[in-house]
Amino acid sequence: MKKVLALFLVSILLLTACSSGSKDKQASGESKDTKEITVWAWDPNFNIKAMNLAKEAYKSENPDLKIKVVENAQADIVQKLNTSLSSGTTKGLPNIVLIEDYRAQSFLKAYPDMFQELTGSFNPEDFAQYKMAPTSLDGKNYGLPFDTGVTGLYVRTDYLEKAGYKVADLQNIDWNKYIEIGKKVKAATGKVMLTQDPKDLGLIRMMIQSSGAWYLKKDGVTPDLAGNAALKEAFKTYKEILDADLVKPVSDWSQFVAGFNSGDVATVPTGNWITPSIKSEASQSGKWAVVPMPKQSGIASSVNASNLGGSSWYVLNVPGKEKAVDFLAKTFGSNVDFYQTLNKEIGAIGTYKPAAEGEAYKASDDFFGGQKIITDFANWTEQIPQVNYGLHTYAIEDILAVGMQDYLKGKDLDKVLEDAQKQAEEQIK
Amino acid sequence: MSKRIFSYTVLIIASIVSIFPFLWMIVSSTNKSVDVTKGRLLPGTHFIENLQNLLNTVDLIPALINSTKISIITTVLAMLIASLAGYGFEIFKSRTKDFLFNFLLLSMMIPFAALMVPLFRMFGTISQSVPIIGIDTKTAVILPTVTTAFLIFFFRQSTKMFPKEILEAGRIDGLTELGVFFRIYVPTMKTTYAAAAIITFMASWNSYLWPLVILQSPENQTIPLLISNLGSSYSPDFGMIMTAIVIATLPAALIFFIMQKHFVAGMMGSVK
Numbered sequence: 001m002k003k004v005l006a007l008f009l010v011s012i013l014l015l016t017a018c019s020s021g022s023k024d025k026q027a028s029g030e031s032k033d034t035k036e037i038t039v040w041a042w043d044p045n046f047n048i049k050a051m052n053l054a055k056e057a058y059k060s061e062n063p064d065l066k067i068k069v070v071e072n073a074q075a076d077i078v079q080k081l082n083t084s085l086s087s088g089t090t091k092g093l094p095n096i097v098l099i100e101d102y103r104a105q106s107f108l109k110a111y112p113d114m115f116q117e118l119t120g121s122f123n124p125e126d127f128a129q130y131k132m133a134p135t136s137l138d139g140k141n142y143g144l145p146f147d148t149g150v151t152g153l154y155v156r157t158d159y160l161e162k163a164g165y166k167v168a169d170l171q172n173i174d175w176n177k178y179i180e181i182g183k184k185v186k187a188a189t190g191k192v193m194l195t196q197d198p199k200d201l202g203l204i205r206m207m208i209q210s211s212g213a214w215y216l217k218k219d220g221v222t223p224d225l226a227g228n229a230a231l232k233e234a235f236k237t238y239k240e241i242l243d244a245d246l247v248k249p250v251s252d253w254s255q256f257v258a259g260f261n262s263g264d265v266a267t268v269p270t271g272n273w274i275t276p277s278i279k280s281e282a283s284q285s286g287k288w289a290v291v292p293m294p295k296q297s298g299i300a301s302s303v304n305a306s307n308l309g310g311s312s313w314y315v316l317n318v319p320g321k322e323k324a325v326d327f328l329a330k331t332f333g334s335n336v337d338f339y340q341t342l343n344k345e346i347g348a349i350g351t352y353k354p355a356a357e358g359e360a361y362k363a364s365d366d367f368f369g370g371q372k373i374i375t376d377f378a379n380w381t382e383q384i385p386q387v388n389y390g391l392h393t394y395a396i397e398d399i400l401a402v403g404m405q406d407y408l409k410g411k412d413l414d415k416v417l418e419d420a421q422k423q424a425e426e427q428i429k
Numbered sequence: 430m431s432k433r434i435f436s437y438t439v440l441i442i443a444s445i446v447s448i449f450p451f452l453w454m455i456v457s458s459t460n461k462s463v464d465v466t467k468g469r470l471l472p473g474t475h476f477i478e479n480l481q482n483l484l485n486t487v488d489l490i491p492a493l494i495n496s497t498k499i500s501i502i503t504t505v506l507a508m509l510i511a512s513l514a515g516y517g518f519e520i521f522k523s524r525t526k527d528f529l530f531n532f533l534l535l536s537m538m539i540p541f542a543a544l545m546v547p548l549f550r551m552f553g554t555i556s557q558s559v560p561i562i563g564i565d566t567k568t569a570v571i572l573p574t575v576t577t578a579f580l581i582f583f584f585r586q587s588t589k590m591f592p593k594e595i596l597e598a599g600r601i602d603g604l605t606e607l608g609v610f611f612r613i614y615v616p617t618m619k620t621t622y623a624a625a626a627i628i629t630f631m632a633s634w635n636s637y638l639w640p641l642v643i644l645q646s647p648e649n650q651t652i653p654l655l656i657s658n659l660g661s662s663y664s665p666d667f668g669m670i671m672t673a674i675v676i677a678t679l680p681a682a683l684i685f686f687i688m689q690k691h692f693v694a695g696m697m698g699s700v701k
Contacts (some may be wrong), residue, residue, distance in 0.1 A: 042661040044486060070647050073661035076654070083642040087546050089553030092564045092645035254667055258466035277664040282461060 006064045015129075017252040025311045034320045034411045036200040036325065038094035042074040046273065047098055050146070054331040057338040059309070061330050065323055072101065094314050095177040099143070100311045101134040102393040105220055107314075109391060110136040115142045121325050122333035128351040130386040136314045144328045145271070145351045149310030150381040151180075151206050152290040154260070154268040154278055156191075157369065161186035167289045172304045174297040175207070175237040178267075182246040193246040193267050195259035201397050201404065202308055203269065208233035210306040211299040212385035220390025223424035225400070232356070233296050233402065235413055242408065255267060258301035269293060272377045275347055278367075280322045284368045292380060305383035308349075349377050394427050399423050454678070455661055457553070457671035465667035479672040488647070495567065496652040497680070499640075500633040503571050503576055507629045510576045515584025516614060520596065537578045541638060548573055549642055565645040574633060580625055587621040587695075601667070623688045624695025634681050652677045 040045040051069045058065070072080065077097065084093055085107075089413040099107060107167040108115060112404065119141045124132055127145045135143030144202050157167055163185040170181065195202065208214060213230035216223055225231060241247060248264055258288035259265045261281040268274060278288060313332060315324045331338055332350070337357035342348045356378040365372045407413055457465045460473035475538045483489055518530055534565070538638075556563025563569060563634060599609045617620070644650065650658075659670045685692070 042658075044658075045662050070645075071658050071661070073657045076641055076657055076661075078639075080642055080645075083546060083549050087550035087553060087565070089550060089556075091553055091556050228516075251666070255465045258468070260465075261463055261469050274664075275590060280664065330473070 003191060004153060006209050015192075019175065023381050025132050035064060035265070035322060036068060037096065037320045037324045039096040040070050040077050040080075040094040041098040042072060042077060044071055045276070046346060046348060048160055050342055050348055053341055054327075054338065054343060056270070057331050057335055057341070058327055065327065067327065070094065078103065081107065085114050086221075086354060087247075090114070090316070090318050092388040093318055095320045096314060096328065097310050097314050098099060098146070099314050100309065101131070101149070102309075103391060104134045104143060104314070105137070105390045108142055112137070114317050116321045116325060118142055118144055118315065118325060118328070121329040126334075126353050128353065128384065130307060130384040131310075131351045133310065133388045135345065139167055142311035144314075144332050145312045145361075146332060148309050148349050148351045148381045148384075149269050149271040149273065149295045149307045150349065150377050150384060151269065151306045151308050152373075152377060153293055154270070154274070154288055154290050156263075156266045156284075156287055157289050157306070158287045159185055159189045159191055159266040160411060167291060173294050174302075175241075175294045176297045178294045179237075179240055179244055179246065182241070182266070183244055183354055186246060189266070191264065192248045193241070193265050194251045194265050194269060195248045195249050196255065197252065197399055198405070199251075199402055203399070204231070204234045204238060204404075205397075206293060206306040207237065207296055208310050209385060209387055210293060210304070211296050211302040212387060214387040214389060215393060215400070216388065216390040218388055220388040221428075223396060223421055223428060225396070225424060226421035228417070229366045230296060230299050230302070232348045232417060235416070237296070237409055238404065239408060263429060271310070271374075272349055273309065275373070285423065286369055286392050288368050289371055290368060290373050292375060292376075301385070303385060305380040305385075306385050328394050341387070343374060349381070392424075395427060396420075397423050399427070432524070435559045440625055443591065451678075456480075456672055457668065460668050462665070462667045462669070466669065475668060479666075479668045482666065482669045483672050483676075486669070487659065488650070489655070489676070491648065492650050492652050492655045493676070495649060496634060499567055499570050499651060500542035500630050502567075503574055503633040504626050504630045507574075507576045507580060508626055511580035511613070511625065512584045512618070512622065513610070514576070514581045515586075515588055516610060518581070518585045519591075522594065533578045533581060537582075544573075545642060547637065548639075551679075552643060562697055564643055564648060567649060569643045570636075570640050570651075573639065576638065580629065583625055583628075584621065587618065591617065620691045620695040622695070623691030627685055627692050630684060631681050 016360065033174075039051050043053055048069055048071050051067075055067045055069070058067070077099075081093075081097065084090065093351070111305075114281060116138050119207060120146060122141075124141060128148060130142075131145035131148075135145055153166065154168065157171060158416070160166070162183075163181070165181060165184070173181075178193075186192060208228075208230040211230035211233075213224070213228055215225065215231075217287040248259055250259060257277050260268050263284065270277065293306050295302040295304045313328055315321050315328065333353075336352075336354050336358055339350050339352055340360040342350060342356075343360040349361075352393075357373070361374045361378055362372060364372045365374075399420050403416045406419075407416045453470070456470060458479060459476040460469050461475050461478075480624060497505050518526060540677065552562075552564050552566060552569050560566070595613055595617070596609050599613045604612060635653060636651075638655070640651050641654055641657075645656065652673075656670065656673050659665065659673055
């Protein structure tokens with residue numbers, strides 16, 4: 001057994017030897033690491049592709065800079081960032097990271113020193129205004145706005161025709177009209193209007209943002225649930241849609257996608273990023289159109305435009321940050337041609353306003369009966385009311401999801417919202 | 430007779446419930462994404478296509494190699510350390526032994542999520558002086574999981590039934606303490622080792638949270654992280670994801686089937 005012990009000792013020696021060797025390597029790596037920057041993002045078909053296109057576009061500016069794009073699921077990025085930043089270790093962190101707008105403020109507030117300020121590296125006036133609130137803190141810009149989550153109502157024109165409606169009848173309607181149409185479509189075709197996941201209140205979020213309201217007050221901290229007229233109206237509409245039996249319940253994303261791919265629903269109210277999924281069922285080509293999102297009835301400030309999701313690029317305060325800022329500023333921050341490529345290659349619609357003048361944004365899409373959907377989405381993007389997503393979007397949503405179930409079971413709506421308000425205030429201190 | 434019918438019905442239902450997800454996984458790996466979302470239950474013909482898509486979009490083979498390396502090293506080290514500890518706790522007499530053992534068991538109560546940030550900080554500090562075991566290395570994945578209180582407990586329980594007279598005989602015949610352990614204990618406890626190895630290998634193979642936070646570069650990615658990324662897309666290819674999951678499940682399933690006999694025996698705590 002002395003052999004075993006000897007083996008142990010030798011391997012420990014070897015390990016130490018290796019470690020000192022690689023330490024030297026690490027040191028030399030650090031001196032040249034400003035020549036390489038790392039980016040974390042999710043979704044290979046969208047964000048990752050967009051970053052790789054940006055990489056190509058930047059080659060003419062600075063061919064020496066190596067850009068490494070690393071794919072991580074969104075939940076994974078959140079987990080990794082939280083662990084690293086809260087333990088105060090920046091080792092292994094990327095230079096640029098993609099963060100969803102709903103979550104951005106919680107990161108900026110919790111770790112203010114870890115993010116590099118971007119003020120001055122791009123012109124905020126050039127971007128859709130609703131993107132500014134989530135990406136800045138105390139008047140300073142931290143995030144470079146990327147994709148828009150501008151919403152639209154995707155409709156099946158063939159189902160609507162059977163019920164006696166034309167696409168023109170659905171332009172700029174409100175949710176009451178939507179329910180009325182839904183009942184007729186169901187009577188004529190037997191199809192329901194939309195799918196809903198009871199755990200996901202995306203529909204409520206879209207409704208209240210179209211009225212310029214949110215779960216929180218303008219300060220981004222105080223819950224605004226009880227006495228929030230837009231939220232109350234949204235809850236009422238949600239229940240009316242369910243009561244009218246216009247909903248096919250789903251429990252996850254795949255069922256949501258299956259709902260429209262298999263032709264079970266007549267409409268899909270959601271963000272423009274769903275377009276590739278809708279188009280993936282080629283047999284439905286020519287049967288779809290996109291109309292503006294319905295607005296809330298009885299709310300004066302409500303408009304026919306809203307947002308769902310969308311994210312922005314952030315630069316972390318680690319070595320190489322100057323290069324990272326320069327890279328972002330010269331691609332996503334100012335390059336009109338780059339945005340045309342983005343749109344042609346992956347269908348991404350940015351929030352950079354000058355890009356809308358480009359050719360790709362004016363193309364018509366045969367899948368949607370020749371509609372110029374990109375032009376439409378770009379127009380609606382500019383109308384999205386700006387709200388402060390603040391902190392805790394998802395924490396409050398969890399509370400509201402429970403409240404919604406109580407309301408559907410018959411609890412008084414004012415009471416539901418008051419209870420949710422109390423619970424939120426206690427939880428978010 | 431009616432009692433038997435009842436228990437068979439319950440067993441059949443239970444088997445269907447537990448087998449169906451696997452069946453669905455395998456069937457889905459042969460279908461296109463659109464068919465998967467529609468809930469198609471018949472095997473399709475797109476397995477090769479899904480596999481090709483998978484190999485083209487992600488670095489499957491390096492991730493498999495990473496997972497295999499990490500799991501095997503973890504298992505080998507865990508077997509050695511945990512069995513030595515379990516053996517020591519049971520065989521040798523000491524007053525503080527039980528106190529220490531209870532202390533060890535207490536550590537089983539702390540969820541990993543609570544240990545994660547301090548642990549990460551620790552590895553962050555280590556990184557500065559010894560990068561080879563710091564953040565973003567396979568060693569950092571292996572070290573914190575190299576043995577668990579549960580494994581030590583498992584080995585101690587099994588050792589309780591071990592006939593200690595054999596050890597005495599070994600000592601009298603002139604074996605050293607290590608010799609007694611490696612020549613007598615280890616060969617006798619094969620089934621326990623098999624069961625413990627399966628548990629450790631599977632836990633390590635499926636481990637997600639710790640590798641997720643500690644591994645940063647894609648070259649070090651393990652299989653669960655790769656699958657998590659596949660599902661990150663706004664319009665995921667479910668056929669491809671299911672193919673990846675089938676491939677990820679195979680090694681663990683194979684090892685289990687090969688060692689199944691020993692595993693059952695080991696869990697029962699039998700000593701030949």
